[in-house]
Amino acid sequence: MPAPRASLALTAAAALFALTACSSGGGNGGDDSSAAPKLTTTTPAAGGSLDRVTWNLPMGEPSTLDPAKVGDYSPNTVEANLCDPLLRLRADYSIAPGLATAWHQPDPKTLVLDLRKGVTFWDGRPMTAADVVASLRRQQDPATQSVNTAALANVSSITASGDHQVTVRFRVPDALFLKNLVNGFGAVNEAAYLKKAGTSYGTAKGGLMCTGPFRLTSWRSGDAITVTRNDRYWDTSLRPKAKTVEFKFITDGSTLTAALLSGQIDGSYEISSTSARALRNSDIGTLYYGPSAQTVFLYPTSPDSPLADPRVAQALSLVTDRDALISNVFDGAARKQKTFMPQLIWKNGDAAKVYAKGYDALPPVPAVDVAKAKKLVGEAAPRRRTITVATAAGDQQSLQTLTFLRAGAEKIGLKIDIKQLQPTQLSGLFYDPTLRKGLDATMVLGYVEVPDPIGYVDMFTSPKSPLNWTHYDNGKVVSLLERARASTDPAASAELFNQAQSLYSKDLPIVPIVNPYERMFLNKRLSGAPASFAYINMPWAALLGATGKGDS
Incomplete structure (x- = not known):
């Protein structure tokens, strides 16, 4: 689930550039597995x-394609080809118009967006500032059930300041708002169609009306979603070569x-490690490995959990052989991390060097140390x-x-019972606390x-966050992250985040x-x-x- 647009998406079993090969090393404090495959963007x-x-x-059939509600693998995979956002995410996780x-920003509390002219929706109607305002404002309405409400937390007004200009004003400066515009939160829907479709918008019955390179043609529940090329797409460099794409x-x-x-x-993202072993030497196609902003971690579900004591969490970390795990469970297609935050999200930003410096300053990923882990468990005395x-x-990957x-x-006197x-x-665990009992x-x-x-870390560290299940409350961390979010200087924001990271880690x-x-x-x-x-x-x-x- 996203908050703001930083997903804890659970799987059901859970670039625009030329070919670019990149190693998985560099600035990682010796974190990477030596068996890691070469990555390509x-x-x-x-x-x-x-x-x-x-x-x-x-991950199965989407429950919705409404950009305001998508926040999981399946709906995002389809919706990203249908509804253009205000800003575009590149394959290297950098941002483009x-x-x-x-x-x-004429001042720290005001953001002015100049809109592209000559853009039309699938039905031929021109996109205007009114459509952008309607798309953003509807996510402030609880009836919309948007997954992006946290992105709007500091917004005081969203208005059309011209036919092709929108002005957003904030109660306090918010540097994250702009970055949130790269996905469903920033997607533009036709205002008139939104009003007509009502609560059925984004469903098989209600459909969509967007500006993207493909348009939704049919949705046969339980069978397939079909999208068709938008021959009038505004971006001539991205007019699709495929006439029809059918999603199974x-x-x-x-x-x-x-x-x-x-x-x-013909293809699929999120290939499991088991399938990868069968596919990587196939003559029928190619298995590609790419950089990722995915992260796997163990998280306590209540303050009463033995794992809610950081000493127990650290002890479990100390007896986890990540090299063996990466080799045997992830088939070499993973990297060790000092924190639960994937580095791809800041590697190509304005303050990448500042973030990298903060990450490198953290202690290395711990080697297996049973004696130290036993001592920590003894001190915690759960x-x-x-x-x-x-x-x-x-x-199977999570089970393994x-x-x-x-x-x-088991080596340190703890027992893990897998349910x-x-x-x-x-x-449902992420929405209904009764399911966590x-x-x-x-x-x-x-x-x-x-x-x-910032937004992802805030979900686990803010006392106000519904995902702060352990009731974590470190005033210094909260203050630093709030200041980082409010800073309009990317380097200063990154430095504040680094200070918070050194504490919450x-x-x-x-x-x-x-x-x-x-x-x-x-x-x-293909x-x-x-x-x-x-x-x-x-x-x-x-x-x-x-x-x-x-x-073809």
């Missing part, structure tokens, strides 16, 4: 058009692997030594990860959508495990799609085409 540019592409959503061509909902790993190997499915951890039924953690816990929940139950922790398979770490009871790489499989007849996790908020399918120059 995107795939070779497509050469020809395609009549049809069949793509899979391994989108439906807003420029922006400036195969969630079983072995079934998906067979469909990819047979050519029935009343209960059994830690009941929730994970998604059928999610917890099996590793359980083996380490497998159905996906809807597991997702009887649990001590959950395995989080999260991702950060916004190229900034010592006393926030989270067990960082790994930062997985993105895994995408692409049939050999190319062009980004391999980076940034696909989650990019019009990635518009880059997809045939490997040759002719039609």
Whole structure:
């Protein structure tokens, strides 16, 4: 779930540049696995058009495509190709103009967005400032059930200051608001259509009306979602080569692997490690590994959990053999992390060097140290030594990860009891506190959508956050993060974040495990799609085409 647009999305089992290879090293304090595969941001540019592409959503069928409500793998994967945001996320997690061509701040509490002219919705109506205002304002209405309300926390007004200009005013300065415009929060919907569709907007019945490179053609519940090329798309460099893309909902790993190997499915993001082993040497296509903003960590579900004591969390971290975990569970496609914050989100920003300096100053990822871990458990003296951890039924990667953690816990007198929940139950943990009864922790398979770490960390450290389940309350951390969010100087904001990070990394009871790489499989007849996790908020399918120059 996002808050603000920084998802803890749980899987159901949970670039615009030329081909760029990048190593996984550099500025990581010796964190990386030596067996890590080479990463690529995107795939070779497509050469020809395609009549049809069949793509899979391994996390299942979306419940909505309303940009205000998307906050999980499946809906984001589809919606990003339908509804353009005001700013565009590149494959390297940097920001570029989108439906807003420029922006400036006449003062720290005012943001002015200059809108692109000549943009039309799928029905031919021109996009104006009124559509942008309606799209943003509706997310302030509780009836919309937007997942982006935290992004609007400091907004005092959103008004049209011209036919193609919008002015946002804040009660206090908010540097995160602009960055939140790269995804569903910043997507522009046609105001008249929104009013007509009402609560059915974004559903199979209500449909959508956006400006993106594809338009929603059909949604057959339980079968497929079909999108068709928007031949009038404003960005001529991104007019799709594929005429039609059909999204299927195969969630079983072995079934998906067979469909990819047979050519029935052309491609998929979020390939599991088990499927990756079967696909990586296939003649039918290519398995790509890309940089990712995904993060895997163990998080206590209540202040009464044994794991809520940071000493117990640190002890469990000390008996987790991450090298073995990455090799055996993630098939080498992950990296060790000093914190639960993936580095991709700040590596290409204005203050990247400042963030990197703060990260490098943190203690290294701990080596296995059973003696030290035993001492920490002894000091904590938890009343209960059994830690009941929730994970998604059928999610073999999380189950295997917890099996590793359980083996380490046994060495220090702790017991991990794994409780497998159905996906809807597991997702419900993040909304309904009654579902967390009887649990001590959950395995989080999260991702950060916004190229900034502040909002994601705030979810776990702010006393006001509904996700602060441990009642963590460090006044210095809260103050530093508030100041960082209010700063309009990127370097100053990053330095304030670094100071907060140096504090919460010592006393926030989270067990960082790994930062997985993105895994995408692409049939050999296709190319062009980004391999980076940034696909989650990019019009990635518009880059997809045939490997040759002719039609396919």
